Amino acid sequence: xxxxxxxxxxxxxxxxxxxxxxxxxxxxxxxxxxxxxxxxxxxxxxxxxxxxxxxxxxxxxxxxxxxxxxxxxxxxxxxxxxxxxxxxxxxxxxxxxxxxxxxxxxxxxxxxxxxxxxxxxxxxxxxxxxxxxxxxxxxxxxxxxxxxxxxxxxxxxxxxxxxxxxxxxxxxxxxxxxxxxxxxxxxxxxxxxxxxxxxxxxxxxxxxxxxxxxxxxxxxxxxxxxxxxxxxxxxxxxxxxxxxxxxxxxxxxxxxxxxxxxxxxxxxxxxxxxxxxxxxxxxxxxxxxxxxxxxxxxxxxxxxxxxxxxxxxxxxxxxxxxxxxxxxxxxxxxxxxxxxxxxxxxxxxxxxxxxxxxxxxxxxxxxxxxxxxxxxxxxxxxxxxxxxxxxxxxxxxxxxxxxxxxxxxxxxxxxxxxxxxxxxxxxxxxxxxxxxxxxxxxxx
Amino acid sequence: xxxxxxxxxxxxxxxxxxxxxxxxxxxxxxxxxxxxxxxxxxxxxxxxxxxxxxxxxxxxxxxxxxxxxxxxxxxxxxxxxxxxxxxxxxxxxxxxxxxxxxxxxxxxxxxxxxxxxxxxxxxxxxxxxxxxxxxxxxxxxxxxxxxxxxxxxxxxxxxxxxxxxxxxxxxxxxxxxxxxxxxxxxxxxxxxxxxxxxxxxxxxxxxxxxxxxxxxxxxxxxxxxxxxxxxxxxxxxxxxxxxxxxxxxxxxxxxxxxxxxxxxxxxxxxxxxxxxxxxxxxxxxxxxxxxxxxxxxxxxxxxxxxxxxxxxxxxxxxxxxxxxxxxxxxxxxxxxxxxxxxxxxxxxxxxxxxxxxxxxxxxxxxxxxxxxxxxxxxxxxxxxxxxxxxxxxxxxxxxxxxxxxxxxxxxxxxxxx
Numbered sequence: 001x002x003x004x005x006x007x008x009x010x011x012x013x014x015x016x017x018x019x020x021x022x023x024x025x026x027x028x029x030x031x032x033x034x035x036x037x038x039x040x041x042x043x044x045x046x047x048x049x050x051x052x053x054x055x056x057x058x059x060x061x062x063x064x065x066x067x068x069x070x071x072x073x074x075x076x077x078x079x080x081x082x083x084x085x086x087x088x089x090x091x092x093x094x095x096x097x098x099x100x101x102x103x104x105x106x107x108x109x110x111x112x113x114x115x116x117x118x119x120x121x122x123x124x125x126x127x128x129x130x131x132x133x134x135x136x137x138x139x140x141x142x143x144x145x146x147x148x149x150x151x152x153x154x155x156x157x158x159x160x161x162x163x164x165x166x167x168x169x170x171x172x173x174x175x176x177x178x179x180x181x182x183x184x185x186x187x188x189x190x191x192x193x194x195x196x197x198x199x200x201x202x203x204x205x206x207x208x209x210x211x212x213x214x215x216x217x218x219x220x221x222x223x224x225x226x227x228x229x230x231x232x233x234x235x236x237x238x239x240x241x242x243x244x245x246x247x248x249x250x251x252x253x254x255x256x257x258x259x260x261x262x263x264x265x266x267x268x269x270x271x272x273x274x275x276x277x278x279x280x281x282x283x284x285x286x287x288x289x290x291x292x293x294x295x296x297x298x299x300x301x302x303x304x305x306x307x308x309x310x311x312x313x314x315x316x317x318x319x320x321x322x323x324x325x326x327x328x329x330x331x332x333x334x335x336x337x338x339x340x341x342x343x344x345x346x347x348x349x350x351x352x353x354x355x356x357x358x359x360x361x362x363x364x365x366x367x368x369x370x371x372x373x374x375x376x377x378x379x380x381x382x383x384x385x386x387x388x389x390x391x392x393x394x395x396x397x398x399x400x401x402x403x404x405x406x407x408x409x410x411x412x413x414x415x416x417x418x419x420x421x422x423x424x425x426x427x428x429x430x431x432x433x434x435x436x437x438x439x440x441x442x443x444x
Numbered sequence: 445x446x447x448x449x450x451x452x453x454x455x456x457x458x459x460x461x462x463x464x465x466x467x468x469x470x471x472x473x474x475x476x477x478x479x480x481x482x483x484x485x486x487x488x489x490x491x492x493x494x495x496x497x498x499x500x501x502x503x504x505x506x507x508x509x510x511x512x513x514x515x516x517x518x519x520x521x522x523x524x525x526x527x528x529x530x531x532x533x534x535x536x537x538x539x540x541x542x543x544x545x546x547x548x549x550x551x552x553x554x555x556x557x558x559x560x561x562x563x564x565x566x567x568x569x570x571x572x573x574x575x576x577x578x579x580x581x582x583x584x585x586x587x588x589x590x591x592x593x594x595x596x597x598x599x600x601x602x603x604x605x606x607x608x609x610x611x612x613x614x615x616x617x618x619x620x621x622x623x624x625x626x627x628x629x630x631x632x633x634x635x636x637x638x639x640x641x642x643x644x645x646x647x648x649x650x651x652x653x654x655x656x657x658x659x660x661x662x663x664x665x666x667x668x669x670x671x672x673x674x675x676x677x678x679x680x681x682x683x684x685x686x687x688x689x690x691x692x693x694x695x696x697x698x699x700x701x702x703x704x705x706x707x708x709x710x711x712x713x714x715x716x717x718x719x720x721x722x723x724x725x726x727x728x729x730x731x732x733x734x735x736x737x738x739x740x741x742x743x744x745x746x747x748x749x750x751x752x753x754x755x756x757x758x759x760x761x762x763x764x765x766x767x768x769x770x771x772x773x774x775x776x777x778x779x780x781x782x783x784x785x786x787x788x789x790x791x792x793x794x795x796x797x798x799x800x801x802x803x804x805x806x807x808x809x810x811x812x813x814x815x816x817x818x819x820x821x822x823x824x825x826x827x828x829x830x831x832x833x834x835x836x837x838x839x840x841x842x843x844x845x846x847x848x849x850x851x852x853x854x855x856x857x858x859x860x861x
Contacts, residue, residue, distance in 0.1 A: 042701050042726055042727040043583065043635070044582055044583075044724070045727065047731065047734050047735050047738055048738075049733070049734045049737050050734075050741040053533070053744075056532075076530075077529055077530065085526065085527070087527075087528045095523065095524075096523065096524075099520065102516070104511060105509075105515070105713060105715055105716045106501055106715050106716055107501065107709075107715045107716050108716050109480075110477070143746075144747065146744075146748040147746065147747040147748075150745060150746055150747070159468070159470065160467070174744060174745060177744060177745035178745040180745070181742070182745075214467075280467060280468075292528055293528060294528055295528045295529060295749075295751065295753075296528070296752055296753060297748075297749070297750070297751045305468060306468075310468045310471070312473065313468065313471045313472065313474075314468060314471055317472075317473075319474065320474040321602070323569075323598060324598035324599045324603075325569070325570070325602070325746065326567065326569050326573065327566075327567065327569040327718075328716070330566070330717055330753070331716035332716075332717060332752075332753040332754070333751065333753075
């Protein structure tokens with residue numbers, strides 16, 4: 001090993017310094033040689049610096065910018081109109097209750113907090129869904145969306161080795177990392193159409209049809225990240241038709257239930273549609289955005305399957321994957337969710353707060369659209385801003401245009417043209433519209 | 445690939461409602477977790493004298509779980525915090541800085557030199573898994589040596605790092621098989637990775653002495669081995685955080701560039717909060733930045749960033765001299781209670797006239813005692829005396845109280861005489 005050779009070299013030098021006869025290349029170090037200075041060549045000397053996180057880089061550049069006009073539209077967390085972070089009132093109340101009740105801090109079971117698992121499955125499918133009554137859903141608490149996706153991917157690698165996962169083009173950057181690190185092969189299905197700044201539906205259907213039978217299709221349940229473009233209910237039906245025809249397994253990433261439209265039920269309709277058709281599927285959930293619990297890493301991996309026996313077997317194997325990763329999941333976020341959902345008045349209040357957040361996003365979309373329409377002298381149709389949903393929007397700006405947004409206008413966004421509406425206030429809509437119009441028309 | 449072939453043929457067979465044959469007929473139920481089974485059986489038992497010494501979490505003398513006062517106070521102080529944003533991928537910087545000061549000592553050169561890469565992890569398991577994945581990525585040809593017995597096999601297996609065993613526990617003496625250990629260390633290919641328990645070995649409670657650690661360290665230097673310490677009981681073993689960190693200090697002072705996984709599950713009673721830290725001593729500050737960046741790259745597709753609450757509790761305690769003092773006092777109380785239960789158990793066994801040697805009960809340290817009981821004897825303990833423990837004969841001293849120690853001693857004596 002290179003490090004051993006270097007180490008031997010270091011020892012040889014020491015020998016020479018002590019006027020001992022040099023031994024040649026294969027010096028075996030002895031304990032008499034003093035190693036008072038920690039100089040061993042590290043085993044990890046060859047470790048290179050990892051590439052900087054593209055999204056983190058945006059925030060850092062924003063911080064470094066001293067312009068009073070600057071706008072951070074790279075942020076992936078909700079902001080108020082005053083562009084401040086927002087801890088939901090129900091979360092504060094739940095934490096207060098938890099503090100006062102002085103609960104123990106024992107290990108959760110590997111599958112997580114039972115009250116949370118029950119609540120999360122019911123939120124996803126509806127409390128009276130027959131699937132739940134029949135015990136046909138396996139739910140394991142996971143480390144937010146990422147951790148839940150990872151458990152699902154690890155399960156796929158172990159039980160469906162070689163089966164490919166199809167992801168949308170584009171998709172959340174971490175999807176590829178998760179699949180890569182799990183050793184699961186992936187390819188892309190067409191999704192974003194730059195000419196319409198909308199869904200390339202025929203491309204999507206064609207690619208799903210052309211995939212080998214029994215592939216896995218990763219779908220965003222609502223509020224597609226990064227485009228904000230969701231299929232309509234009818235389009236979801238067609239997607240389900242093709243998936244069923246090809247015997248594919250749908251894997252839903254549901255990171256924005258309630259946050260997208262303001263309604264928990266509406267935002268789960270795609271998943272529920274598939275389940276109602278009797279399809280088996282996986283779902284990863286996150287409470288980072290809809291309950292603002294970013295920091296506490298709370299989510300779940302669910303498997304909806306044909307029988308409770310299958311559900312139990314899958315659950316046991318998901319646990320077996322989780323154990324050597326982190327043993328058992330963190331309790332704090334799970335208790336918050338369980339407390340909020342378990343108390344009718346807190347649950348109502350949560351619904352209101354979600355409507356507030358979703359409402360603010362819709363409000364800035366409208367305001368941005370209005371500003372763009374009034375500034376644009378060429379009559380371009382900017383209505384895609386209104387059709388898109390959720391925290392993010394694909395503006396249709398290319399890399400050069402996005403650079404112009406930053407360099408000239410101090411608007412920070414990702415280079416794929418994605419803006420975060422969560423970081424936009426009504427007060428800044430006109431400024432942003434000016435920046436977009438300038439970048440779109442004057443930069444190629 | 446058999447599973448996939450089955451899945452495929454199932455697919456062709458049952459297309460319309462694919463779940464008739466389904467995707468998952470080849471998914472077998474996972475074997476039951478042995479420790480969980482013990483707990484479940486205990487809970488189901490209605491016998492008034494039942495004793496649970498299978499539990500892996502501290503209990504007070506009334507057999508109840510404990511939340512430390514310093515933890516409760518820390519929680520009161522952080523309550524109402526406006527911060528719920530994502531932590532960085534490497535976790536809370538404040539937390540990791542305090543954690544590594546605890547592990548290496550406030551004045552450690554490696555800290556002053558800024559040569560330690562550290563990231564917050566999902567407790568001790570998360571620290572080990574992060575390191576195992578890092579090892580696989582950057583030293584793909586390396587092996588990991590793990591002691592017989594230990595609880596880490598699954599972690600390196602899932603990280604796809606080949607593992608070997610090294611001798612550790614000697615059933616004959618119920619102590620350390622030091623010569624076996626040294627022989628296995630010597631015979632391992634140079635530059636192997638070794639998993640060492642810094643203190644309070646789990647599950648045996650058997651630790652090397654200070655002298656033995658020094659010898660192990662020297663041999664490691666000769667062989668160019670990489671020491672990875674799992675430190676899950678700092679403060680909880682002897683009651684003294686400095687003392688419990690001595691193995692790490694010995695290796696560090698000998699110039700080893702160790703890695704260390706820390707857990708705050710036991711010593712701060714933060715079990716369910718999943719708070720831990722992985723640190724790697726590097727040659728230079730630049731290298732530590734690079735190593736940290738790569739550890740973060742591994743964390744990102746696993747959980748993105750670690751949970752906040754537990755890290756905030758630890759930071760609050762370790763950054764406040766009063767709370768830190770209180771913590772030291774409380775962790776010593778836990779350790780002292782365990783030590784006194786060890787003494788009481790041994791005393792009672794000897795008082796009952798047991799002809800066996802029970803010295804190991806007080807020689808061993810930490811939460812667990814490897815009793816030396818056979819599986820048959822364990823089964824009798826459970827069946828006849830309603831005493832619950834794992835079949836390897838491991839007794840959790842945390843489950844022993846002044847109220848049940850005599851009963852326990854009697855039961856153990858009855859099945860072993």
